[in-house]
Amino acid sequence: MTAMMTILGPVLMGAAFGFLLQRGKVTNCNVIENQFRLRDFTVLKVMGTAIVVGGLGVLLLVDTGNTKYYVKDANMLAVALGAALFGVGMVVYGYCPGTALGAIATGSVHALVGALGMVAGAILYALSFDWLKAHVLNIWALGKVRLPDVTNVPDLAWFAALAVGAVLFFWWVESAEAKQKRR
Amino acid sequence: MTTITESYVREAPRTARIDWSPYLVGAGIGLLSWIAFAVFGDPLGVTTAYSRVASLFAVPMIGPEAVAQNSYWKSMPLKWDYGVWFLVGIPAGAFIAAVMSGTWRLELVPDVWKERFGPSIAKRFVGAFFGGIVIMYGARLAGGCTSGHGISGGLQLAVSSWVFLAVMFGTGLGISALMFRKR
Numbered sequence: 504m505t506a507m508m509t510i511l512g513p514v515l516m517g518a519a520f521g522f523l524l525q526r527g528k529v530t531n532c533n534v535i536e537n538q539f540r541l542r543d544f545t546v547l548k549v550m551g552t553a554i555v556v557g558g559l560g561v562l563l564l565v566d567t568g569n570t571k572y573y574v575k576d577a578n579m580l581a582v583a584l585g586a587a588l589f590g591v592g593m594v595v596y597g598y599c600p601g602t603a604l605g606a607i608a609t610g611s612v613h614a615l616v617g618a619l620g621m622v623a624g625a626i627l628y629a630l631s632f633d634w635l636k637a638h639v640l641n642i643w644a645l646g647k648v649r650l651p652d653v654t655n656v657p658d659l660a661w662f663a664a665l666a667v668g669a670v671l672f673f674w675w676v677e678s679a680e681a682k683q684k685r686r
Numbered sequence: 687m688t689t690i691t692e693s694y695v696r697e698a699p700r701t702a703r704i705d706w707s708p709y710l711v712g713a714g715i716g717l718l719s720w721i722a723f724a725v726f727g728d729p730l731g732v733t734t735a736y737s738r739v740a741s742l743f744a745v746p747m748i749g750p751e752a753v754a755q756n757s758y759w760k761s762m763p764l765k766w767d768y769g770v771w772f773l774v775g776i777p778a779g780a781f782i783a784a785v786m787s788g789t790w791r792l793e794l795v796p797d798v799w800k801e802r803f804g805p806s807i808a809k810r811f812v813g814a815f816f817g818g819i820v821i822m823y824g825a826r827l828a829g830g831c832t833s834g835h836g837i838s839g840g841l842q843l844a845v846s847s848w849v850f851l852a853v854m855f856g857t858g859l860g861i862s863a864l865m866f867r868k869r
Contacts, residue, residue, distance in 0.1 A: 509768070509771075513728075513768045513775065514772070514775040518779030519718055520730060520772070520776055521776035521783070523711050524711075532799070533796050537798060539859055539861075539862035540863075540866055552709045553713070553837050554841045555841075557719035558841035558842070560717070564720060564723055574839065574842055574844040575839055575844055575847065577845045579849065581828060582850050582853075584827055584828075585850070587854070589854050590824075590853065590855065591820055591857055592819070592824055595817030595820065595865070596818050599832035600733050600825060605777060605779070606780070609780055609781065613793065613807075616811045616818075617818035618818060620816060620817065620819045620822070621818040622740045624820065624821065624822030624826070625740035625823075627823055628827065629737070629744065630756070639827070645846075650843040651843060653845060
């Protein structure tokens, strides 16, 4: 039972995740590139729905005491710099780290080459960690804060706004895509 | 190579190639998040475990002593924990999904890249490798990737994660506009 929970459990979770990524077409480099070129909104559709559906369930689970939040530190300078690099890397590579692992298994050889680059990136980060810790990571560090904390707007209101925003946005995207198809 | 690839794709039955709705896939990932939070107490994420595994590759490059002494890997040593087994699952699930839908195929240079930068495999591999370096360095600096920050952090309404999402998409759009600008 323990072995099952510690090995089979996470492998199955990963497999379900990988399966969904492939079926959602986001293990396809072209789909990701075209999201950033605003020609294909699959990535935003998948992520937006995952955030709204996942968030409401996790909120309920937290409120009923079945889990807790695992919020990452808001080291703002590091997060902003890292996210900017991530955006550059995602466009040049054509994948994010999770979809890359899925893509390798669907036959994308260039994804494998990029995965070796990711290993190199992780090594470079470890080698520069001491310097970053001294000069970057502690700048504008807010701790593990959540949007409801800093805005005094309750969780449910945030999710209501997100859900409404997502529905309106996706409705607009869908109608634009339908119009394009008719041409 | 291309003929093998093309014939493989062409022979796949059309009905089997229908992709799932991105909203359904997003909802599935959201549901997976509930399980990750409630059952395993470990939100979906990729790069932390990736970084642990990367230390293995660092051993022949900088020596076992340097890896053991490195302050980053001291805080994040190689261990076969939930996250690493989750990583093993992702390609397995994506492989199954690709084979089941008949979309498994070798891809050396993706179409979007080919259209812009030509069919050179070497060029694409160099791009993927350096993109990989940048994306992983950025992910470590920000403290997560599209899964850990984007989905898991986004659904927790974490301040750090929403900053990550905004900056990542913003830079991605900018770099993409530069990379794919019409000449």
